Amino acid sequence: MGMALVRAFLGPTEYDRMLAANSFGTKTVLLIALGGHALSWHSYLDVALLYAMINFIGTIAVMRFFENRNQSEKQESGGAS
Amino acid sequence: MNLLLEWTSAVFLLTGGFLCITGGVGLLRMPDFFSRVHAAGVTETLAAPLLLCGLMLRMEWSLEIVKVLMILVFILATNPTATQAMAKATLTGGQRPLVADPEAREGGPSSKS
Numbered sequence: 001m002g003m004a005l006v007r008a009f010l011g012p013t014e015y016d017r018m019l020a021a022n023s024f025g026t027k028t029v030l031l032i033a034l035g036g037h038a039l040s041w042h043s044y045l046d047v048a049l050l051y052a053m054i055n056f057i058g059t060i061a062v063m064r065f066f067e068n069r070n071q072s073e074k075q076e077s078g079g080a081s
Numbered sequence: 082m083n084l085l086l087e088w089t090s091a092v093f094l095l096t097g098g099f100l101c102i103t104g105g106v107g108l109l110r111m112p113d114f115f116s117r118v119h120a121a122g123v124t125e126t127l128a129a130p131l132l133l134c135g136l137m138l139r140m141e142w143s144l145e146i147v148k149v150l151m152i153l154v155f156i157l158a159t160n161p162t163a164t165q166a167m168a169k170a171t172l173t174g175g176q177r178p179l180v181a182d183p184e185a186r187e188g189g190p191s192s193k194s
Contacts, residue, residue: 015114015167015170015171015174016117018167019108019114019117019118019121019167020108020121022121022163022164022167023104023108023121026125026129026156027101027125029129029156030097030128030129030132030133033132033133033136033149033152034094034136037136037139037140045145045148045149045152046148048152049148049151049152049155052152052155052156052159053155056155056159056160056162056163059163059166060162060163060166063163063166063167063169063170064166064170066170066173066174067169067170067173067174070170070173070174071173
């Protein structure tokens with residue numbers, strides 16, 4: 001998790017940051033599941049499941065945004081030249 | 082039987098933790114984005130089922146096991162999808178993967194060694 005955070009802070013492009021965020025989220029789900037069992041919290045598995053869903057939806061949404069932005073930029077430059 | 086379950090779950094948990102650390106090292110030290118995607122995606126897709134199976138072997142039989150199974154199936158379904166979406170968005174954005182020998186792609190005669 002620490003290494004994913006370091007890559008998120010010094011990643012050269014925005015894609016690196018998004019990849020590090022996704023990897024960090026998956027590891028957080030695993031940490032919640034294992035740590036909740038070890039410390040005997042209540043209803044920690046619901047939290048982990050919800051976190052996994054939000055992580056996936058957020059990654060897909062940001063990636064769709066990047067893709068659309070790139071395509072619209074390409075179309076604009078193609079129309080201008 | 083109990084001892085067997087304990088040892089199996091310990092082996093699963095240790096292998097999963099090792100894979101997580103390997104993914105972190107790959108995420109830090111790989112040279113370009115596509116190899117980083119490979120390192121993160123592959124290791125996490127294997128590490129999450131290992132860790133959650135090790136957790137399931139340690140729990141008593143209740144509804145919680147079904148929830149862990151749901152998390153496992155969800156991560157197995159979504160993690161490769163997210164990785165593929167990232168790689169596709171990066172290719173659309175204009176980045177190209179690093180190739181060791183640029184002439185090898187064009188099939189020039191000097192690339193054969």
